[in-house]
Amino acid sequence: xxxxxxxxxxxxxxxxxxxxxxxxxxxxxxxxxxxxxxxxxxxxxxxxxxxxxxxxxxxxxxxxxxxxxxxxxxxxxxxxxxxxxxxxxxxxxxxxxxxxxxxxxxxxxxxxxxxxxxxxxxxxxxxxxxxxxxxxxxxxxxxxxxxxxxxxxxxxxxxxxxxxxxxxxxxxxxxxxxxxxxxxxxxxxxxxxxxxxxxxxxxxxxxxxxxxxxxxxxxxxxxxxxxxxxxxxxxxxxxxxxxxxxxxxxxxxxxxxxxxxxxxxxxxxxxxxxxxxxxxxxxxxxxxxxxxxxxxxxxxxxxxxxxxxxxxxxxxxxxxxxxxxxxxxxxxxxxxxxxxxxxxxxxxxxxxxxxxxxxxxxxxxxxxxxxxxxxxxxxxxxxxxxxxxxxxxxxxxxxxxxxxxxxxxxxxxxxxxxxxxxxxxxxxxxxxxxxxxxxxxxxxxxxxxxxxxxxxxxxxxxxxxxxxxxxxxxxxxxxxxxxxxxxxxxxxxxxxxxxxxxxxxxxxxxxxxxxxxxxxxxxxxxxxxxxxxxxxxxxxxxxx
Numbered sequence: 276x277x278x279x280x281x282x283x284x285x286x287x288x289x290x291x292x293x294x295x296x297x298x299x300x301x302x303x304x305x306x307x308x309x310x311x312x313x314x315x316x317x318x319x320x321x322x323x324x325x326x327x328x329x330x331x332x333x334x335x336x337x338x339x340x341x342x343x344x345x346x347x348x349x350x351x352x353x354x355x356x357x358x359x360x361x362x363x364x365x366x367x368x369x370x371x372x373x374x375x376x377x378x379x380x381x382x383x384x385x386x387x388x389x390x391x392x393x394x395x396x397x398x399x400x401x402x403x404x405x406x407x408x409x410x411x412x413x414x415x416x417x418x419x420x421x422x423x424x425x426x427x428x429x430x431x432x433x434x435x436x437x438x439x440x441x442x443x444x445x446x447x448x449x450x451x452x453x454x455x456x457x458x459x460x461x462x463x464x465x466x467x468x469x470x471x472x473x474x475x476x477x478x479x480x481x482x483x484x485x486x487x488x489x490x491x492x493x494x495x496x497x498x499x500x501x502x503x504x505x506x507x508x509x510x511x512x513x514x515x516x517x518x519x520x521x522x523x524x525x526x527x528x529x530x531x532x533x534x535x536x537x538x539x540x541x542x543x544x545x546x547x548x549x550x551x552x553x554x555x556x557x558x559x560x561x562x563x564x565x566x567x568x569x570x571x572x573x574x575x576x577x578x579x580x581x582x583x584x585x586x587x588x589x590x591x592x593x594x595x596x597x598x599x600x601x602x603x604x605x606x607x608x609x610x611x612x613x614x615x616x617x618x619x620x621x622x623x624x625x626x627x628x629x630x631x632x633x634x635x636x637x638x639x640x641x642x643x644x645x646x647x648x649x650x651x652x653x654x655x656x657x658x659x660x661x662x663x664x665x666x667x668x669x670x671x672x673x674x675x676x677x678x679x680x681x682x683x684x685x686x687x688x689x690x691x692x693x694x695x696x697x698x699x700x701x702x703x704x705x706x707x708x709x710x711x712x713x714x715x716x717x718x719x720x721x722x723x724x725x726x727x728x729x730x731x732x733x734x735x736x737x738x739x740x741x742x743x744x745x746x747x748x749x750x751x752x753x754x755x756x757x758x759x760x761x762x763x764x765x766x767x768x769x770x771x772x773x774x775x776x777x778x779x780x781x782x783x784x785x786x787x788x789x790x791x792x793x794x795x796x797x798x799x800x801x802x803x804x805x806x807x808x809x810x811x812x813x814x815x816x817x818x819x
Contacts, residue, residue: 330376424638448533450568451503509657544568571603596660
């Protein structure tokens, strides 16, 4: 049966402007005062449509004939000016974008009424007005020049095990763009699409985006996701500002790569933008995505995008919202997303944080210090569940650094199992399963199924001797055990791990040829075995 999204069947969309919530909303008591529903702010002239199968041009024409308000169609891929609007990028009929279109309708038409009529046509799965989204934060003048978030969640102890995470992990940040010149986003901090040649105006990797070398702007449909406001840079800094570089602040996972995806601008965002960003991140290799925004109601297309990410192994971490009620905030409230509520520096509930049976875990949200977009060395405080979500995203990036094969469901369960219980014993609507514990979670992943990845640098030594240098990450001061085997010989060695978490093992004395090398154990400085599994062995060629 077609899904007719009406005014009665959605909760609505909260557009949290720079002014934040009203005084009445912020002061409302969650247990005694009824909260107003979140309003769905429609975008005039646009209806999002999902089909049961990739729509043929004849079906689109038939809808235009039946619904006179429809004036044309826009495919999600490619973007305007790149081809026939009846065609999406060919990724097969099961891809979520293959069955989705945006209908352009007359500006004076009621999007709800048009969506309802379109939804009744055979071949249409659902139809919904496009709506505006907003960032889940309330700006705050700077008061403190230090971070309390990493300390209170136990990140310092987690960094003793795995400093900063792995540069092979990609964290997509769907937000207002990134302040690329910022001092804390240097040193290989930004994801680079290696399959795209910069500036040649060609879609080299044929992913539907021309010159998407360092992400995409889904609001302006171009390849420049530079900062439009400070929200995105603040969020990215909490999760992944460079660490241990004698500069600025320390992100939760300061070695991972940031994939910047712009879904907000000065006027807020759209459901369409975040839907497309989630799918882009999934298709282009991100391990996880942070979205510190949303609204009420959501759309079937947004639900499908989150489901697509989940099915393909990408974890979606979302802010729960700042509306101080149990009204679901999307995409956080979808079952396949992680919903993050807010706490303060005393582990008390952030008073404006959303709550409900859809919350997973909580994280610091009040007066959080991070990067801004006003200059290359700009910092300041912000407040909101927008700040809570990237604390969790950074922790998830550390988890993927240890074991990149974790599923989104495994990530969720480990976060819940290791969280510090706050509020009522066990699950409660305010904190979910508790405030995240970075140390306990990272240690759990180390001890139960994860070894770090190896990187190889093969050096041709003088004469006929070959040396292969293997580099891994582990517990500072401990030891890493590395084993290399082939039909021609084997090699094993334990190497002390440096304070920066790296260990380099020189492999020599083996015949030239192909070997498979892996970490077979990591021991802490106290001798505790932290890692025993062999994850992602590395093929190494010695000599040649």
